Amino acid sequence: MAARLRDVAERAGVSVKTASNVLNNYPHIKPSTRARVEKAMAELKYRPNLSARSLKHGRAGFLALAVPAMDSPYFAELAARITEEASALGFIVLLDVTRGDADAERVVLEGMRSHVIDGVIFSPLALSAEEISRRDDDLPMVLLGERPVPTGFDHIAVDSVAASRAATEHLVAVGRRRIAAVGREAVRGTASERLRGYRQALRAAGLPYDPTLVIDVPHYDRADGHAAMLRLLELPEPPDAVFCFNDLMAIGALRACVESGVKVPEDVALVGFDDIAETRFANPTITTISPDLTGLAREALDLLSRRISGDESPAREVRVAWTLEARETTLGVPRRRRRRAGGQDRAGSPPPERRKRPLQPPDSVSATSRRNSARRVKRSTGSAES
Amino acid sequence: MAARLRDVAERAGVSVKTASNVLNNYPHIKPSTRARVEKAMAELKYRPNLSARSLKHGRAGFLALAVPAMDSPYFAELAARITEEASALGFIVLLDVTRGDADAERVVLEGMRSHVIDGVIFSPLALSAEEISRRDDDLPMVLLGERPVPTGFDHIAVDSVAASRAATEHLVAVGRRRIAAVGREAVRGTASERLRGYRQALRAAGLPYDPTLVIDVPHYDRADGHAAMLRLLELPEPPDAVFCFNDLMAIGALRACVESGVKVPEDVALVGFDDIAETRFANPTITTISPDLTGLAREALDLLSRRISGDESPAREVRVAWTLEARETTLGVPRRRRRRAGGQDRAGSPPPERRKRPLQPPDSVSATSRRNSARRVKRSTGSAES
DNA sequence: AACGGAATGTTAACCGTTGTAGAAATGGCG
């Protein structure tokens, strides 16, 4: 049914080899021959069989990207960046959604889709560092994210400790003293990096660490943030600021505040993490840590493609840049467009008086780069502990 | 380097074919032989080469999903559903992001990734119906979305006309008379389906169609909604309701209202389309049309896998179910948790008085199923116009 | 006329797996 190279060759009156040469831009071909072959290809709607090709080469041109979820904006944006970078390098990205399922993640570790993919970019969630380090498969792999810290693997992440510390310091700087944290407190005994940064900032500011202000959540989603905030608001002494370990939870927390009649940031200031698009259009807009996703994607692909080409150098630990984006949940709403107090309580048409269109689009509302850890740590981690 | 079936066979002392048979659960194998082969596989860490396999069968087990964007929550959710359904059927989904680029979409039409994928699910954006209908490739394809209406292709979508009509009728029902619409007004001469439904509802309610209230936008993103709303608010006679053709624009529009001191829904009511998670956590929560994405994904895969198996029946036109989710941007905020008017204008710790945690999670706030077009239209569309 | 390079052809092997066809071993039964 489908045309093969042989059919093309026959129709063009050349040998299979010549047809193949045309396909692969072999330089020494008479223009007229090339034209004939190309014409034949077009007429037969010839498409090379990539399975055959990759069977021959041992290279498939596919990369797998394994992430916990696709309906999380953070991972969606990440996937978009990685796909872009990959196609620039001639790779096709195959998405694998693990849903944070340990078994699904084990499949990723142990040679998924054998021989069809040339490498994996893996953002683990359920698996422990220890389990990851037991991996016994030579498919090149790059690990993403702060979650586990296995030694001897290529790993790319933002410096969560420093970023979280900056986020918390920012809350201190805007006058908050009782700062809560929402996220996973401990993964297999080790405190998470974000919690570490948070505690560092508290200590530096001379504030006490109050475990009742640290809320443990399972999924890092909006509902988690919502529930956590409700718990915090029920405390005898509620916090005056909350640092959520990601933006989705900050959004849920914000919603909980609105429902409960708590004013943000007057009563409670909020900071998130990730800088997903949603934060720039929330009401109020959400202060957050903005990691350089494009840089992350670029580093990941650069590293992975090097490994695929046989680079055997010791595992690398790469840190990507981030900035603190200070927005309304910590700075407040600019006075000139604060909403009126009373207001006609229900109405049909009469348009309320309103003023000029604000000049800046919401994307640029109070963006303040504060700190930047662009440094790239290249740490040689052989088999020994670093 | 990597173990082949031949190596396994040698080590187990059997022929290659026998090893292959073990791999494929061929019934007639002596248990002792099977055990030997399996042991050899484990020892050599054997992984079948899928390229070779698919070269042999002519089937690859891959599907392509081509969508305009991955960082749009709607497509991210859609991709998640489709990936789930596909893996249940043993297919692996290959994501292709076209960014609404016409050339990228043409590649999708004309046999992308030749022979590696068995079928395509395609949500076109840039290409006209006419251009799609010129497609000349026999790879099974299912079209998604309301955008183009080419005849003779399998097509799955929500009934946008009816849904948009319901959305607009809902605005009429809550007392609005000057209802704006934000979206693409015309694609190559044909009014979009959503605009059609909007106009039907206006006509049915005896309201005039005012073209100045219809805002044309390019990208259907938050920034578009934001800009469109600002334009509407500048009109001498601004609308008292806005129907945005998707949720992202509704979110942008909401943000524009907040910035401009316009109260939602008191001054302007808002309705979106898609029911992305973000709408359930917006402040206020956004009324929207909720399409049955799971159903859509299921239909798409059902249809596509049938085509792949050689089903040659006439092209089908499938409509998926939807519901109207009425939320705060049209119904208003329940009185008992409306926020206080004045409020301490900037403060440190003193917690404001607040009341009990509301019983229902935000997901269930004022959900009202209103209408359901679950009917599936099977239309035989041969070569003639229908 | 001899030579060199460009352009193409021929043939065969190979990538790893599976289908076909059939051989060899096994077992049941008269």
Next chain:
DNA sequence: CGCCATTTCTACAACGGTTAACATTCCGTT
């Protein structure tokens, strides 16, 4: 013990494209 029917296993040829190793022809130079 012989015969037939299974069961168990094997040899070989594909699948479509690439590549190696030459062989050949054509053309233009010297």
